Amino acid sequence: MNKLNYFLLRKRLNTGLACQQRTYSNYFDLKNTPFENVKSNIKEHADVNDLNNMYTKMFYSQGGSKEINASEKDVNDLDSINREINEFFGTPTPETSYEENANIEEIESPQKFIELIKSDSKFCIVSKSTDPIYNLSMEDFIFRNTPIDKSNLASTFKSQRLMLYVNEKTCVFGKNQNPFKEVNLKSKLLKKNGGAYNLVRRYSGGGTVVHDTGNVNYSYLTSRNEFDQKFFNSFIVNLVNKHLSLTQTHVLDVPIDIANAQKNYLSLNERGDITCNGYKVSGSAFKIALNKSYHHGTMLINSNLKEFSKIMRPKLKKSEVTNNGIRYDLEEFSEETDVNSVRSPIENLKILTGDVLSTPEQFIQILVNGFKTLFSHSSNIKTYSISPGVVNFVDVYEACRDLNLKNTSKGFVELATEDWTYRHTPSFKYTNKKNGFYYRVKKGVVVDTNDTENKIELNKTLFKEDFMV
Amino acid sequence: MFRLTTFKPLNLLKQQSRLSTFNFIRYQSTCTNKVNVVNLAKLPESKGINNIVYTSSHEWLAYNKESKIGYLGITQYAANHMGDVTYVELSDVEEVIEAGESIGSVESVKSSNEIYTPYKIEVLENNMDTLNDKPQLVSEEAMGEAWLLKVKVLEEQSEERVLDLEKYETYLKGCDE
Numbered sequence: 001m002n003k004l005n006y007f008l009l010r011k012r013l014n015t016g017l018a019c020q021q022r023t024y025s026n027y028f029d030l031k032n033t034p035f036e037n038v039k040s041n042i043k044e045h046a047d048v049n050d051l052n053n054m055y056t057k058m059f060y061s062q063g064g065s066k067e068i069n070a071s072e073k074d075v076n077d078l079d080s081i082n083r084e085i086n087e088f089f090g091t092p093t094p095e096t097s098y099e100e101n102a103n104i105e106e107i108e109s110p111q112k113f114i115e116l117i118k119s120d121s122k123f124c125i126v127s128k129s130t131d132p133i134y135n136l137s138m139e140d141f142i143f144r145n146t147p148i149d150k151s152n153l154a155s156t157f158k159s160q161r162l163m164l165y166v167n168e169k170t171c172v173f174g175k176n177q178n179p180f181k182e183v184n185l186k187s188k189l190l191k192k193n194g195g196a197y198n199l200v201r202r203y204s205g206g207g208t209v210v211h212d213t214g215n216v217n218y219s220y221l222t223s224r225n226e227f228d229q230k231f232f233n234s235f236i237v238n239l240v241n242k243h244l245s246l247t248q249t250h251v252l253d254v255p256i257d258i259a260n261a262q263k264n265y266l267s268l269n270e271r272g273d274i275t276c277n278g279y280k281v282s283g284s285a286f287k288i289a290l291n292k293s294y295h296h297g298t299m300l301i302n303s304n305l306k307e308f309s310k311i312m313r314p315k316l317k318k319s320e321v322t323n324n325g326i327r328y329d330l331e332e333f334s335e336e337t338d339v340n341s342v343r344s345p346i347e348n349l350k351i352l353t354g355d356v357l358s359t360p361e362q363f364i365q366i367l368v369n370g371f372k373t374l375f376s377h378s379s380n381i382k383t384y385s386i387s388p389g390v391v392n393f394v395d396v397y398e399a400c401r402d403l404n405l406k407n408t409s410k411g412f413v414e415l416a417t418e419d420w421t422y423r424h425t426p427s428f429k430y431t432n433k434k435n436g437f438y439y440r441v442k443k444g445v446v447v448d449t450n451d452t453e454n455k456i457e458l459n460k461t462l463f464k465e466d467f468m469v
Numbered sequence: 470m471f472r473l474t475t476f477k478p479l480n481l482l483k484q485q486s487r488l489s490t491f492n493f494i495r496y497q498s499t500c501t502n503k504v505n506v507v508n509l510a511k512l513p514e515s516k517g518i519n520n521i522v523y524t525s526s527h528e529w530l531a532y533n534k535e536s537k538i539g540y541l542g543i544t545q546y547a548a549n550h551m552g553d554v555t556y557v558e559l560s561d562v563e564e565v566i567e568a569g570e571s572i573g574s575v576e577s578v579k580s581s582n583e584i585y586t587p588y589k590i591e592v593l594e595n596n597m598d599t600l601n602d603k604p605q606l607v608s609e610e611a612m613g614e615a616w617l618l619k620v621k622v623l624e625e626q627s628e629e630r631v632l633d634l635e636k637y638e639t640y641l642k643g644c645d646e
């Protein structure tokens with residue numbers, strides 16, 4: 001039995017080695033396995049060979065000669081046996097941990113939505129919309145309208161919430177950032193230039209990120225007192241790593257990682273960012289207001305990173321002189337006060353985890369299930385879905401007015417405006433060294449310039465990317 | 470014959486949770502070193518200030534009861550919590566802001582923190598020029614030099630009760646528990 005186990009293992013290792021070019025010597029010393037020469041010296045090991053053939057016939061109808069085909073088949077057989085054993089012992093497997101979440105409740109009306117948000121309850125909400133304005137408005141509305149006991153702020157907060165949404169192609173920059181500096185506004189990929197990417201200034205701080213449907217946005221809401229910048233990301237790291245280790249194959253307690261040889265685990269860096277194998281896979285930002293807080297972040301699962309880097313403006317390396325047509329040496333930003341992005345190398349989790357975590361749905365599921373484990377009495381924590389066809393924010397704002405409820409959230413009417421996107425920019429001076437013109441810009445408007453060509457009216461004309469190199 | 474698949478949460482997970490989960494790092498507020506006392510000497514005009522109120526959202530408002538003119542800022546406790554301040558955004562001069570409404574925000578380490586006024590005010594001056602040049606001043610001198618607005622208090626009424634220093638410090642103890 002034991003001998004055969006090693007034989008099978010060796011076969012698996014051989015196939016594994018052939019395709020992965022990776023050594024497993026830390027697990028087994030291959031050269032000294034007792035059956036190293038089983039194949040070449042059949043006669044010398046006739047007794048073992050008989051035994052081998054017996055089992056080979058039992059499991060492989062085509063015989064043991066086609067090793068690769070046979071080993072594929074044997075994985076299937078072994079998997080089914082494993083499944084039986086796991087069921088018998090009640091060991092959780094990745095498959096079973098997915099199925100728990102059949103009961104997502106759809107929110108039926110704007111009134112029901114407001115009722116839910118204003119109630120003292122913890123819940124998870126998944127948006128069915130991929131519109132960034134809708135999703136950011138939802139987040140802001142929930143954040144501003146979640147109840148908190150202001151007369152006794154030191155008491156335990158009862159209404160932690162997790163919001164999950166996936167946005168279509170969108171470039172999202174921080175509240176106090178300069179889009180002219182952070183985003184390649186001349187890029188053909190942007191919607192305003194005929195492309196697909198939206199451009200949105202968000203309400204939280206931090207730097208510029210790009211979303212698409214291969215990326216999941218999570219947002220964890222809690223009280224200001226409970227707020228901790230690293231808490232939720234470390235929670236995600238633990239959850240995802242647990243998931244990754246569930247899919248790990250163990251042979252007699254030794255983890256064997258052949259199928260997923262390229263799998264990497266997540267970790268948290270000193271800035272609180274989630275990294276994997278040295279790449280940043282998630283960007284975070286925070287908002288604190290009304291004695292509450294949220295931490296929202298992105299998680300790259302399977303995004304179009306090539307396009308992302310074409311939209312981003314900051315240098316990836318200090319030595320860079322050009323980037324997608326931007327000539328850093330021909331321009332200068334000065335007298336600026338805005339918040340700068342830090343460009344980091346990024347990668348998708350699909351690649352980093354060797355396809356173990358490969359879809360946004362998978363990650364959403366992990367978070368939905370994981371959120372409940374954060375609290376005792378977790379059975380009361382429900383998961384809701386919201387869709388723009390049923391709950392529209394114009395209706396929600398109106399319903400608040402009708403019900404005489406105080407609502408300070410206005411994302412749905414504010415986020416998409418030019419005023420919010422451009423006029424909210426911190427003041428800066430831009431110098432175009434190609435034509436020698438400089439522009440001092442305050443609240444998005446040119447207040448001082450030596451440009452005589454572009455018919456600029458001081459304190460009136462909006463600064464445009466056309467003035468740039 | 471079969472491979473045993475065992476579910477193991479492994480040491481990896483244990484190690485990480487020890488490092489991070491529920492590892493709340495908090496700045497302790499201490500009554501003894503008086504970090505949240507308004508440093509009147511560091512305000513542009515401190516003569517006549519005879520009333521100082523604090524809010525549960527960590528702002529202070531120091532003004533003269535008669536002329537109603539004074540200064541508004543965030544407490545050192547809040548500043549310590551925020552970490553390095555990178556940007557300050559404030560309401561413009563002449564704006565009138567209702568009690569409990571936002572007067573601007575302070576950004577620190579990827580976090581946008583909204584600031585509120587306890588009373589209805591009119592903005593007479595804002596300190597944005599100084600604070601945009603040196604945003605870190607908010608972290609260091611929140612109770613004085615890094616005042617945010619010079620204001621005229623229009624109505625001394627607030628939805629939420631305002632606190633005096635003693636009550637504010639007691640409240641902070643509750644926050645840190």
